[in-house]
Amino acid sequence: MQYLVSVIDDKGTPGSTDRQPAISAFNDRLIAEGYWVFAGGLADTDAATVVDNRGEQPVFSDGPFVESKEYLAGVWVWEAPDLDVALKLAAEASKACDRKIEVRPFQ
Template sequence: MQYLVSVIDDKSNPGSTDRQPAISAFNERLVAEGYWVFSGGLADTTAATVIDNRGEQAVLTDGPFVESKEYLAGVWVWEAPDLDVVLKLAAEASKVCDRKIEVRPFQ
């Protein structure tokens, strides 16, 4: 089963580039163990554009969809046999990137 593993940030701890080697090593381990499908960091929420085309014409709005203290900073997609494996890896991911992690299975 595949899982979306979201990295949640709140701008209170901007992180630093010194975490990148540990994150890269963690990603390499995920690849080697067959869990890694995809990963990517996201630009700041100020770079977001929301498109709403439910009406007569599309409306584009600058900024995030929701005003919130927390936001999505990056994602992984992992393939794993069960949720227990993913939760164990997610706990490691949280420590490695110093962020909260949300895990959701794909339907």
């Protein structure tokens, strides 16, 4: 089963900025053990653009779709046999990133 693993940062109390080596080492392990499907860090929410073309004309607006203190800082997609495996990895991911992690299965 595939899980979307979201890294959640907080503008009020951001995680530390020196995590790249730990994250890289963790990614290497995810790849070696066959869990890794995809990973990517995201640019700041200021860089987001929302597009709404449900009406007659596409409307572009600056900024994220929802303004909040907590925001999505990056994602993984993992392939794991069950939630216990995913949660165990997520606990390690949270340490590696120094941030909160949300685990959510794909349908």
